[in-house]
Amino acid sequence: AQKITQTQPGMFVQEKEAVTLDCTYDTSDPSYGLFWYKQPSSGEMIFLIYQGSYDQQNATEGRYSLNFQKARKSANLVISASQLGDSAMYFCATRRPGAGSYQLTFGKGTKLSVIP
Amino acid sequence: DTAVSQTPKYLVTQMGNDKSIKCEQNLGHDTMYWYKQDSKKFLKIMFSYNNKELIINETVPNRFSPKSPDKAHLNLHINSLELGDSAVYFCASSQDFLRGPHEQYFGPGTRLTVT
Numbered sequence: 268a269q270k271i272t273q274t275q276p277g278m279f280v281q282e283k284e285a286v287t288l289d290c291t292y293d294t295s296d297p298s299y300g301l302f303w304y305k306q307p308s309s310g311e312m313i314f315l316i317y318q319g320s321y322d323q324q325n326a327t328e329g330r331y332s333l334n335f336q337k338a339r340k341s342a343n344l345v346i347s348a349s350q351l352g353d354s355a356m357y358f359c360a361t362r363r364p365g366a367g368s369y370q371l372t373f374g375k376g377t378k379l380s381v382i383p
Numbered sequence: 384d385t386a387v388s389q390t391p392k393y394l395v396t397q398m399g400n401d402k403s404i405k406c407e408q409n410l411g412h413d414t415m416y417w418y419k420q421d422s423k424k425f426l427k428i429m430f431s432y433n434n435k436e437l438i439i440n441e442t443v444p445n446r447f448s449p450k451s452p453d454k455a456h457l458n459l460h461i462n463s464l465e466l467g468d469s470a471v472y473f474c475a476s477s478q479d480f481l482r483g484p485h486e487q488y489f490g491p492g493t494r495l496t497v498t
Contacts, residue, residue, distance in 0.1 A: 302486060306424075312473060312489035356424055362485060369477065369485045370416065370438070373426040 269294045269363050271374035278379050280349045287334070288344040288377045290359030299361055301342040302371065303333065306356040315357075318342055346379075354381045386410050389474050389490040396464055397498055404459045404493045406474030414479050415457035416487065417449060420471040429472075432457055433479060461495075469497045 270293040280286035292301065303315040318326045318333045326333040334343040346353055356376045362369040387408045396402050408415060414433040420426045430449045431438045437449065446462045461468060474490040 300485065304489075310471065310492050310494075312475075312492075314486045314488065317486055358426065360426075369414075369479060369487075370428045370431050370440075371418075371426075371487060372428070376424050 269296070269299075269361050269372045271359050271361055271372055273359055273374035273377050275377045276375070278377055280346075280353075280379065280381055282351060282381055282383050283348055285345060285347045286349055286379065288346070288357050288359075288379065290342045290344065290374060292340050292342060292359070292361050294340075294361060294363070296363060299363070300369075301333070301335070302360045302362070303331070303342075303344045304358045304360060304373075305353075306358065306376070307352075308355070312358075316344070349381045351381050351383060354379060387474055387476055387488050387490040389472075389493050391493060392491060393494050393496075395496045395498065398464055398466060400464050401460070401462045402464060402495070403461070404472055404474075404495070406457050406459070406490055408455055408474075408476040408488070408490075410476055410478070410488060412476035412478045412488075413454070414477050415451070416475040416477075417457065417459050418473040418475060418489075420473060420492070422470070426473070429459075430457075464495075464497045466497050469495055471495070 272291045299320045301318045305313045316328045318335045330347045332345045358376045359374045360371040390405045416431045417429040450458045471492045475487040477487040
């Protein structure tokens with residue numbers, strides 16, 4: 268079974284500062300992927316960044332980077348230079364292979380609030 | 384163009400009714416999914432369907448049934464609605480190559496309220 272733990276129900280960050288959102292995972296699969304999604308108050312789910320378990324380098328996408336520590340089973344999201352529009356729920360997820368599909372298992376999310 | 388669309392966006396209905404939520408993706412993806420997000424924002428997979436096999440989460444009541452007329456559509460039909468079915472339902476799709484991230488693209492969600 269796969270499990271995602273996000274220990275921070277809520278976080279505050281000052282505008283233009285960097286913030287780290289924690290995510291730890293537990294999986295028995297030798298090959299897995301880790302995802303971060305953003306859910307603003309409008310409700311849609313927006314894909315941010317992906318890290319494969321065999322990727323040698325940490326993933327980066329613009330202001331988003333993933334601090335992947337495989338031995339510690341953590342995949343923290345780092346947002347640099349926070350903007351007001353970053354205020355949202357952030358979900359960490361891992362995929363598990365099924366028969367022809369890859370279902371996502373989500374954490375409970377972290378609500379990020381950016382303070383002007 | 385909207386990549387993954389769902390209709391309706393809001394659905395208010397009474398207990399015992401039967402309702403359907405429609406989902407369409409124009410990304411040419413092989414696999415589609417339904418997720419349920421409860422009032423505490425927890426997202427949980429309900430179904431995945433890749434035109435070959437339907438995978439059902441064992442915790443989903445059999446009142447819920449996915450129907451896929453073609454690869455671009457995966458509708459969700461719910462019979463005998465209960466108060467506990469009130470939630471936001473998300474459709475998603477992904478392209479399942481042998482390798483790659485397989486990121487899933489989500490629809491805007493359907494907020495179902497059962498009274």
